[in-house]
Amino acid sequence: MRVVVQRVSRAEVLVEERVVGEIGLGLVVFAAIEATETLEDSEWLSTKLVQLRIFDDEQGMMNRSLLEVGGGILLVSQFTLLASTRKGSRPGWSRAARPEFAEPHFNAFHLQLQERLGRPIPTGIFRADMEVRLVNQGPVTLMLDSRLRE
DSSP states (O other), X not given: OEEEEEEEEEEEEEETTEEEEEESSEEEEEEEOBTTOOHHHHHHHHHHHHHOOOEEOTTSOEXXXXXXXXXXXXXXXXXXXXXXXXSSSSOBOTTBOOHHHHHHHHHXXXXXXXXXXXXXXXXXXXXXXXXXXXXXXXXXXXXXXTTTTO
16 A cells, blocks of 8 residues: 655545545545555554654654644545556556455555544545645655555
């Protein structure tokens, strides 16, 4: 699984001009499920996300985790994170899992994150055309890949 994480002061996701999920301080997590995804991948990633020390402490140093600041997560599926642009001008999607495989794995990842965070996590709608609005704080943007464990 590959995710792009953005530290935000607020964020929301809309489907057909209706807000379907929103948070204040926290992380927006854009997640792409690979065709080779395993339960261990999502377990590693969900633990890593809630423990990432990317929120400021009293000295302004990134030294606090999501758990320590009481922040939320807005989880959004985004298969395009797995695009291959090696050939030509049109991206290829062969690394991305088919929807019938990806959706249950995305849902399992969502449940794991909720368990580790200890509260509900809003999401977008899988396979929907979504509009994501966010205020990136810092800006802080990270990419994590469960295959590389980084």
